Amino acid sequence: MTNDATAKQYDPGALPGLPSGYRPWPALWALVVGFFMILVDSTIVSVATDAIWIDLTNGTDLNGVIWVTSGYLLAYVVPLLLAGRLGDMYGPKRLYLAGLVVFTLASAWCGLSGSIGMLIAARVVQGLGAALMTPQTMAVITRTFPPNKRGTAMALWGSVAGVAILVGPLAGGVLVDRLGWEWVFFVNVPVGIAAFIAAVILVPNLPTHKHKLDIPGIVLSALGLFLLTFGLQEGQKEDWSAGIWTMIVGGLALLVAFVWWQTKAAEPLMSLTLFKDRNFSLANAAIACMGFSVTGMSIPLMLFAQKSMGLTPTRSALLLIPLAVISGALAAPSGKLADKVHPKYLTGFGFAANAAALFWLALVAHDTTPVIGILAPIGLMGVGNAFIWGPLAATANRNLPLPLAGAGSGVYNMTRQVGAVLGSAAVGVLMQHEIEDKIAAATGHAQGGAMATGALPQFLRGPFADAMGSTILLPAAALVVAFVVVQFFATPTHQKAAAQKVPAEQV
Secondary structure (H helix, E strand, O other), rough: OOHHHHHHHHOOOOOOOOOOOOHHHHHHHHHHHHHHHHHHHHHHHHHHHHHHHHHOOOOOHHHHHHHHHHHHHHHHHHHHHHHHHHHHHHHHHHHHHHHHHHHHHHHHHHHHOOHHHHHHHHHHHHHHHHHHHHHHHHHHHHHHHOOHHHHHHHHHHHHHHHHHHHHHHHHHHHHHOOOOHHHHHHHHHHHHHHHHHHHHHOOOOOOOOOOOOOHHHHHHHHHHHHHHHHHHHHHOOOOHHHHHHHHHHHHHHHHHHHHHOOOOOOOOOOOOOHHHOOOHHHHHHHHHHHHHHHHHHHHHHHHHHHHHHOOOOOHHHHHHHHHHHHHHHHHHHHHHHHHHOOOOHHHHHHHHHHHHHHHHHHHHHHOOOHHHHHHHHHHHHHHHHHOOOHHHHHHOOOOOHHHHHHHHHHHHHHHHHHHHHHHHHHHHHHHHHHHHHHHHHHOOOOOOOHHHHOOOOOHHHHHHHHHHHHHHHHHHHHHHHHHHOOOOOOOOOHHHHHHHHHHHHHH
C-alpha cells in the first residue's frame, strides 16, 4: 500500500455518515462549550455551599446542603450507561441537545429555588441533563475524527477539565460575593443558549444504529449504581452503619448480576465486546484512579490552604492557576504526540508526574510553607494532567467500532464518576481520622477532630496541615496504581497501520 492509500483511509470524508471535505473541528468547539459548562458547574457550586446553607436553612440543615451536591452526583452517574446507548440509537446530536435543554432549564430552576428541598430537586434534574450530554461529546469525536487525529481532538476535550478547575472556584467566588449564590446557576442560562445554537448549526446529524433497549440491564445497572454511590456518599455521615454496608454490598451484587446478564442479553446495554479491546479496559481502570485522585485531593488541598495557610476561598482558588495554565498550554502538543507516540509512554509520564506532584505536596504541607512552595507541585500537576486527560480518552476510544462509540463513551464517563465517588468517600474517612489523630495529639482532647471546625487558632494550624498532608498520600497512591495499569497498553491500531503502511482495518 502507498502512503496515499493510507491517508485516504484516514480522510474524515471517508468516515461513515460524513460528507467529503467535512471539517470536524467547529463541531468539537461547539460541544466543548456545553461540556465546559458542566465541568464548571461541578466546581462553582462548592464555593456557594456556605451561602446556600445560611440563606436556605439558616445554618441548620447541613445534610440538606450536602445533598445539593450529592443529589446532582447521583443523578449524573446512574444514567450514563443508558445515555451512551441512547446516543447510538437516536444520534449523539439529538441526545446532546436534549440534555443541554434540560440542564439549562434546571439551572434557571436552581437559581429560582426558595427552599432547600426545591434546590435539591432542581439539582437532580440538572444532573440528568448532564448525564445525557457527557457521553455524546466523546462519541462525536470518535465518529467524526479519523483514528490518527483523535489524540489531538481528545486533547482539547481533556484540557477543558484543567481550565474548569480554575474557572469554577474563581467565578463562584466573584458571583457569590457580588450577586448572590443564585447566580452560580443563572450564569448557565446564557451559556446554555449559546451552546445550543452552536450545536444546532455546527454538529452533524450522524447515522443512528438500531438497538433494542435492554430493560433488565437498565434496571440492574441503575439500582446497582444508585445503591453503591449512595452508600459511599452517606457512609461517613452515618458512621458506616450496617444499613450503609448493606447498600454497598447490595449495589455490588446487583452490578455483578448486571455483568452476568450482559452475557445473556440479546441486545446488552453494555456490550462486553468493548472490553475485548485491551486498551479500552485498561483506560477505564486508569480513569477510575484519576477520578479518585482529582476528587480526593481537592478537598484536603483547599482546606489546607484556608485553615493552615490562612487564605481566603478566592485566594485558595488562585493556587490552581499554574495547573490550569500549564495544562492548557501543553494540551495541543500532548494531543499531537498522542497520535504518534505509544500511549503507555505519554500516559505513564502523566501519571508519574501527577503522583510525584501529590507526594511533593504532602511533604511541604506545613503551616509555615510559603505560597511559592505550594505553587511548584501544583504546576507539576498541570504537566501531568496535560498528558493524562486527552491521551487517555483517545486511547480508550480509538479502536472502538463506530456503532459502539456512544456506549463506550458512556462506560468511560461512568467509570470516571464512580472513581470520583470512591475518592470522595475514602478521602473523607481518612481525613476525619487524620484530623482527630493530629488535633487530639496537639490538644490532649479525645474529640480533637471537632476542634478543627471554623477558624483554627495558630497552634492548631500545624497539626491540621500535617493531617491534610497525610490525607493527600491516598490520592497519590491511586495515581501510582494508574501508572502501573497504563504500562500494559497495546500499540494502537492506527500506529501499527502507519508503521506497516496498510489500512487500519487490515491490521
